[in-house]
Amino acid sequence: MNFFSSDFKLGILGGGQLGKMLLYETRKWDIQTKVMDPSPEAPCKIACNEFVLGDLLDFEKVYNFGKDVDLLTIEIENVNVEALEKLEEEGVKVYPQTKALRIIQNKATQKLFYTDHGIPTAPFVRFAYTSEIKDSIANGGLALPFVWKSAQFGYDGQGVKVVRAVEDLEGLPNVECIAEEMIAFKNELAVIVARSSSGELVNYPVVEMEFHPEANQVEYVICPARIDENVAQKAIDVALIVSENIGHVGLLAVELFQTQDDKILVNEVAPRPHNSGHYSIEASYTNQFEQHIRAILGLPLGKTDSKVAGIMVNLVGAEGHTGDVIYENMESILDMQGVTPHIYGKKQTRPFRKMGHVTIVDEDMARAREVAQQVKETIQVVSK
Incomplete structure (x- = not known):
């Protein structure tokens, strides 16, 4: 065609x-x-x-x-x-096929899929309603602390909460959910796998993700991840096993935990382009968006290697600001070498709303990370 x-x-x-x-x-x-x-x-x-x-x-x-x-x-x-x-x-x-979407759409179904296929993931308990959790804690079936996750419709940190005391359950929606054991991890990692409709398969390098402690959103994505080569290969191997079992066509972003003893556990997946791959627009030979198009059209897949080190900084709405958006100090970050802003075109900002991202590329990872910090501290997403 x-x-x-x-x-x-x-x-x-x-x-x-x-x-x-x-x-x-x-x-x-x-x-x-x-x-x-x-x-x-x-x-x-x-x-x-x-x-x-x-x-x-x-x-x-x-x-x-x-x-x-x-x-x-x-x-x-x-x-x-x-x-x-x-x-x-x-x-x-x-593409992705509906059989893959049915597995991924519901976090409880997704977690059961990992368990059924021997894919390493954090222990969890499934609940039909959030209201059932208190009884489970009282009867010794569930121990604090844990991570509460809505089974459906969670996005960008929404539908996720760390529960350290029974009182933390107050105000959560009474929906199907999972309670997941808190993992003492060293790093949160991600691997993007591309699978074409013609059967070709490639993966991007392992990236490291740094999260905002309150919003549960990614603040920085760092490529390549600053981890041991053996750990990186384990992360890639696990991501490829997930991809093979789901059998998607297109991109699959596999989010992972690296535990204190260097085990790799699957957190969750997304069957589409993903925040963890935005760095690829400037840093990779083939960016994730072009790769997704190639994959679903059955075209030859592109080279996934990075040309240079890449760091992505999320631009989110500042706390205390809701309304018509203003990007303060844009000229200042454009004056920094290797910095490229991407503004998404949302006219209204609110606290922690994703409004854009900035990519920093450099031959030297340490220097790129320093510039990324400067970008984070300089640009502000506020309202009029």
């Missing part, structure tokens, strides 16, 4: 920043795109060929959206899988 400057139409469910960065690549290759998102101000709106306003969890909206595209992909996994299954039955290619 001719994908370039043709009638071929790629559908993308979700019009946020990940979709916007996917569109950098489709526009580069002149691939026709149709995007659906529930927000009339979605970042993708300005860059796609056709934009549809719609709820991604609405069966009819998703089904009707997908009927006239040649291939359908996602930039967020919270979508109506039943509609995608019907589209698959009618001959529309859906």
Whole structure:
């Protein structure tokens, strides 16, 4: 099939920043795109060929959206899988496939999948409702502290809370959830695996993630991870096992814990481009967004090596600021060598909302990390 400057139409469910960065690549290759998102101000709106306003969890909206595209992909996994299954039955290619989405969409199902396939992960208990947890603690079935995770619809640190006392359960939604043992880890790592519809498989280098202690969001992504080579290979091996068992087409970002004794445990996965791969736009031979397009179209996969050390700094809304966004000191960070800001196009900021990211590249990792710290301390995402 001719994908370039043709009638071929790629559908993308979700019009946020990940979709916007996917569109950098489709526009580069002149691939026709149709995007659906529930927000009339979605970042993708300005860059796609056709934009549809719609709820991604609405069966009819998703089904009707997908009927006239040649291939359908996602930039967020919270979508109506039943509609995608019907589209698959009618001959529309859906990547990642619905069987993979069903495993990944629900964190409890995802964790059970790891257990069933012998994939190392933190011990956990599944609950139909959060309200059941107090009884489990009282009866000795669950020990404090633990990490509470909503089974569905968690995103960007939402739907996750560290529970150190029974009182910490107050105010949590009464939904299906898991209580996961807290892991004493050295590092949080990630590996992105790309699998093409033709069967080709590649992986990116292991990255290291530093998180904001309150928001549970990634602050820095560092590539390559500053870890022993043997540990890095173990992380890659585990990520490839996860990818093989899920059998996805497209990207799979595998988030991992490196324990104090250097074991590797799977935290969770995302079947799409991921925050841990943003550094690749400037630092890699083939960035993650181009790789995802190559994979779902069955094109040869690109080289995943890094050209230079890369660090990504997330730009999130400052605490105490809600409203029309202002990026303070943008000129100052542009004056720093090897610094590239990416602004997502969201007009309204709020505390910890992802508004953009900045990539820092350098031949020297230590120098790149110093500049990343300067960037973090310099630029501010505030409101008018």
